[in-house]
């Protein structure tokens with residue numbers, strides 16, 4: 001069967017309409033905008049796309065739909081053939097179907113096309129440069145494996161990251177994706193950038209291309225690419241890398257970005273490329289992602305980095321001092337000061353770095369040596385008070401009742417005799433100062449009282465404690481009993 005050119009074009013136009021409504025506008029633009037009709041011959045439709053990647057993508061994910069859209073247009077169609085057309089010049093963005101007769105393409109089955117020029121440009125650009133076509137996120141030269149200190153809390157994450165970094169192109173991928181999660185300042189970015197540096201450093205094993213992107217950059221890159229109609233270039237470029245590293249995945253937002261992320265993830269993993277991800281929570285807690293993505297993320301190796309132990313904090317501090325010494329030879333931090341910092345700055349790695357920076361600045365500006373006293377003064381605000389022990393309202397009621405020799409139900413009752421009123425007020429005051437409960441909640445827990453009653457009690461005891469030493473001692477004693 002051979003049909004006239006005009007008819008062919010009509011079928012083609014209607015087919016595209018069907019496909020567009022079948023897959024949705026976003027996906028249509030992303031994957032099919034540059035698909036052209038070659039010819040319709042017998043029961044087979046021949047179409048072309050500009051790149052190999054696009055061809056295999058469409059075949060892998062959309063073959064059935066493309067065929068069925070053709071069949072609803074022309075029931076006699078039994079097969080669909082897709083081939084890669086040769087690009088003699090860099091392909092223009094989404095072209096009109098009338099360009100079908102363009103001499104640019106080869107017959108179906110011809111040798112695969114050379115990669116499009118924009119793809120090559122991206123693939124050879126140094127990935128660490130922050131403004132190549134893909135917009136890799138900037139890397140901090142200090143965040144390498146050499147400066148990463150290991151301890152109990154991060155051994156596994158570190159080992160896995162090393163393993164990934166040492167892989168060569170074509171090696172079997174052991175865990176994919178590698179998913180690292182931890183709270184703020186516990187070294188996620190450090191580890192991810194170390195992987196990136198290791199992969200991209202000159203002469204590194206197997207010259208793999210590693211791309212480091214924050215989730216925001218991923219979103220931005222994709223959205224920007226869509227706007228400038230180079231979404232394909234973006235996807236092609238993603239395909240040109242061996243290891244994709246995505247930091248702060250919890251920030252990935254928006255339906256179409258997410259489905260794009262999902263596609264990218266699947267495509268890379270299926271193609272045996274390594275994916276490394278960091279986030280502040282485990283995959284199961286990424287509420288905004290859909291189930292399929294979450295399970296894909298959880299399907300590799302998920303490693304948590306726990307908070308930095310004191311030993312690890314000390315080691316990090318030492319390595320920071322050492323690093324500072326390369327530029328400031330006279331700078332030194334005595335061991336007792338390091339111990340003090342490691343013991344008191346417990347929150348995260350960023351504060352440790354901040355502390356050393358302050359000591360350095362202070363000792364340079366004042367040309368003085370670092371002392372314990374100076375350290376205490378300089379880092380005061382970085383020191384978190386020891387977390388107070390969690391105190392329960394029941395415990396408060398029990399301890400107070402015992403102290404004043406009343407029963408717990410007296411405290412909760414509506415009795416207003418003096419021997420119950422005062423202990424009740426003290427208990428409410430302690431509930432307010434030792435727990436994070438709100439006034440209404442405290443009121444509820446004290447026999448369903450109003451929050452203004454609680455507020456009144458708190459103010460009353462505050463005022464009394466300020467002038468009544470024996471009450472103040474009593475309250476102190478109660479606090480100590482509750483907190484020890």
Ligand code: ADP
Pocket residue numbers: 143147148149150154182183184185186187188189190191316348349350353
């Ligand atoms: P995250 O990305 O998890 O919030 P970062 O990787 O940005 O944390 O780490 C915060 C700071 O703490 C950085 O300066 C980093 O170099 C340092 N840091 C954290 N963990 C380590 C470690 N194990 N060894 C050396 N430095 C660390």
Ligand code: MG
Pocket residue numbers: 188189190247248
């Ligand atoms: Mg980070």
